[in-house]
Amino acid sequence: MIRVLPVRRLAGLAGAASLLLLSGCLDVPHPFRDPGRVGRSLARNAPPARLAIPLPAAALLGDDAAREWSRDMAAALLEQTVPALAQPVRPGDWWLRLGAEARGGQVVPTYSIMTPAGAVRGSGEGVGVPAAAWAAGDAEALRQSARQLALSIAGALTGIQADQMAQDPHSLKHRAARIYFAGVKGAPGDGDVALAQAFVASLRDAEDAVQESPREADFTVSCAVSVSEVIPGGSGHPQQHLQLVWRVVDAQGKESGAATQLHDIDAHSLDGHWGEVALAAAQEAAGGVRQVISRYSGRDNTPLPPPAGAPAVAKAQRQG
Template sequence: MISLFPRQFWRNGLGVLGALTLLGGCVDMPHPFGDPGPEGRRLALTTPPPRLAVPTPSASLLDNTASALWAKDVASQLVDQSLPAVAQPAKPGDWWLRLTATMEGDQVTPHYDVMMPTGEARGHWDAASVPASVWAQGEPKFLMSLASSSAPQISSVLTGIQAAMMQADPHSLKRRPAKVFFKGVRGAPGDGNVTLARAFVASFPDQHDKLEHDPKAADYSVEGVVTLSDGPAGNTGHPLQHIEIVWRTVAADGKEAGAATQLHDIDAHSLDGPWGDVAMVAASEAAGGVHQIITNYSGRDHKPLPPEQGATSGKNKTPV
């Protein structure tokens, strides 16, 4: 959970209402190898295939057992980074991770190359060099530590690859606004369902996201849900209520992208009638939260990885 503000006051005699938080969808990771499903792929949330193979390397300067363990540890750590990597030989059509190591003097440098199905390298990262005597032992604790420290860097390379693919796709969310279907608001007392919905529709559209009337054509859907519950008596003897407004954002494939949540205590039944300016302030803050959720989930703000310099093919078309 990330606390964005308190920012504005919700007035109308209600005092301060509304720290906005984002729940879920806030990790800065667009899951570059996650499968968005048929509808998601149609909507050009561009991704490679949903598996990254990690074959046992033959050019690792390790024995066979240690080489296999290195591949297994790397795959396991990538899974912890929300990447469905598998320690197995690459199959036709797979993206895969090539592990190698080279020696210079008495130092060994581990290399990681992200390989496309064509056999060309698309991105790489080199770990810090280690003494050759340490590398040659292939100790399990050392290999696990190496995999653990390397996985976030490899994930960053994959994120850059996805961003570059999105940049090249005119239909991706890097090249066009996201289309959002608004399902409305439910659960609010008084005229809250109507006034919150109207205020959200007025506040939400910008150059990055627009509202879409056809749910089948939308990249995301948003719904506001209001919940009231009894609170304490209050400092002045007046009863209070807890109010929670959750603006839930769901991607086209049905997966939840995140939720912007507003929480506070209010004077009991103070919103049983007109919401007035409270609705506009609440909806304006919520719109900003939904924009951030979509940006984080789609990865549209990530920097594209430049083309690989001197990318190799030919002999690398068959993973080793």
């Protein structure tokens, strides 16, 4: 979530349009979340539909505690929007191999991310836990260990997906996103037209290509503008509350994120010509929309390289 304090006065910013700030929040799904059939086709490289977590046999735990730890891990990964399930590995599953190592007076939890072909694609370890608490299957110790490991695992999975995209010449790491802009609705004055023209001009760059038709578009963007009733202004001038919501959906119509701009303006000051106000708002919105698309698609994520000394792993991982 990105939150920036709103600019209080939007009207009359001619010559100072760059002072506008994006306010509200950018709400986007976490990377590596399964976005569905059409979402997966954006990169032409499907992340795992689920991450299986079988019973960890080498975790230095009794069966009941091991089962509880795998459930804790699944819950912790779900909090990171990773589709994890504590269950046996099924054909086609990516899965998590959990373990633990005794080191002095502590037990260090470990993990390996396994491909459907059975290759290790990523691994790591967590913070040591007092050996007595671990051996006793202390519920809080297991839960905290799962939450700490989940952050590392989610980051590794994001890197794995980025590596898949990097290997795919058709992914959004190697081409501009095709975007259909459905226009602006609800703005007073000439805002619908002025905002639309300025937004299209601001969004086009090496990463984003605006097209005339929704056919084969990766994303569709639309903007809804609303103006509240006149409210008392601290300056003695009546004011209105202006809200612009730039919504981004994927090719299936699933929301990818939204950028919201909130401003108080002098009452009816935008009932006519928007001028440079439209340009400033559109430039700001284009940056927000670009962030939504980048986060949803994962095109800016850093690829996780294959494990050292295992060149065949990346190939097996991609085929899996």
